[in-house]
Amino acid sequence: MCIEHCTGQVEGVHSFYDGEVSRELGYFDPAISPASSSTSAASSSSSTPAASATPAKKLNLVNKARINVPIALHPPQFTAVAQELVRIAHERCASVPCLDEPNTCRINYYTNSGKIGWHYDRVPSLSKEEQRTVTDPVISMSFGNSAEFQYKQRMDDPEESVILESGDVIIFGGPARMIYHMVPRVIKNTTPKGLDLRQFGPGRFNVGYYYN
Numbered sequence: 420m421c422i423e424h425c426t427g428q429v430e431g432v433h434s435f436y437d438g439e440v441s442r443e444l445g446y447f448d449p450a451i452s453p454a455s456s457s458t459s460a461a462s463s464s465s466s467t468p469a470a471s472a473t474p475a476k477k478l479n480l481v482n483k484a485r486i487n488v489p490i491a492l493h494p495p496q497f498t499a500v501a502q503e504l505v506r507i508a509h510e511r512c513a514s515v516p517c518l519d520e521p522n523t524c525r526i527n528y529y530t531n532s533g534k535i536g537w538h539y540d541r542v543p544s545l546s547k548e549e550q551r552t553v554t555d556p557v558i559s560m561s562f563g564n565s566a567e568f569q570y571k572q573r574m575d576d577p578e579e580s581v582i583l584e585s586g587d588v589i590i591f592g593g594p595a596r597m598i599y600h601m602v603p604r605v606i607k608n609t610t611p612k613g614l615d616l617r618q619f620g621p622g623r624f625n626v627g628y629y630y631n
């Protein structure tokens with residue numbers, strides 16, 4: 420089942436992974452390329468012998484991948500953790516609404532040269548005016564190499580910057596829900612020892628949960 424072959428829903432992002440989600444495990448599986456999928460469009464390169472022996476990762480901007488994972492295919496333990504994190508965020512900052520489990524998950528994979536430009540996380544079903552009224556939090560988890568995350572409330576504000584390390588979670592809700600943010604760089608060789616992401620190649624995963 421191919422989840423996404425399209426251009427960005429988020430301003431400044433036009434990089435998508437032509438990948439699939441495994442129904443069994445519910446995770447992002449770069450080992451399954453469209454060329455090996457029975458549901459993908461016929462590919463003129465499918466006769467290449469190497470393609471079937473070693474399915475290639477396909478990152479359409481070379482250095483970044485993105486997939487929206489139907490929440491039903493997503494490990495429930497993760498969504499439960501996201502809900503618990505929202506509860507903690509609400510305790511510390513009452514303007515972040517305390518909600519049930521999020522209903523949308525997006526995974527980004529960045530190679531070491533991957534990045535994402537300034538944008539805010541729109542709710543696809545809402546108009547431009549309505550976006551500004553949203554307060555439901557975004558829960559954003561980082562795994563693998565560290566990355567710089569920059570953010571600001573308004574486009575003409577000076578940016579703030581934080582280094583997100585593997586295992587860090589950033590939650591923005593309430594009045595911060597529509598902050599502008601970007602990831603200008605991944606910091607290579609910073610994946611913690613013992614976290615084996617070699618099957619994906621060196622880089623960083625970002626798992627984002629939304630109430631959309």
Ligand SMILES: O=C(O)CCC(=O)C(=O)O
Nearest residue numbers: 429527540559602625627
């Ligand atoms: O990778 C990150 O930390 C942020 C990703 C992001 O902003 C997005 O997917 O909209």
Ligand SMILES: [Fe+2]
Nearest residue numbers: 538539540600
């Ligand atoms: Fe974002």
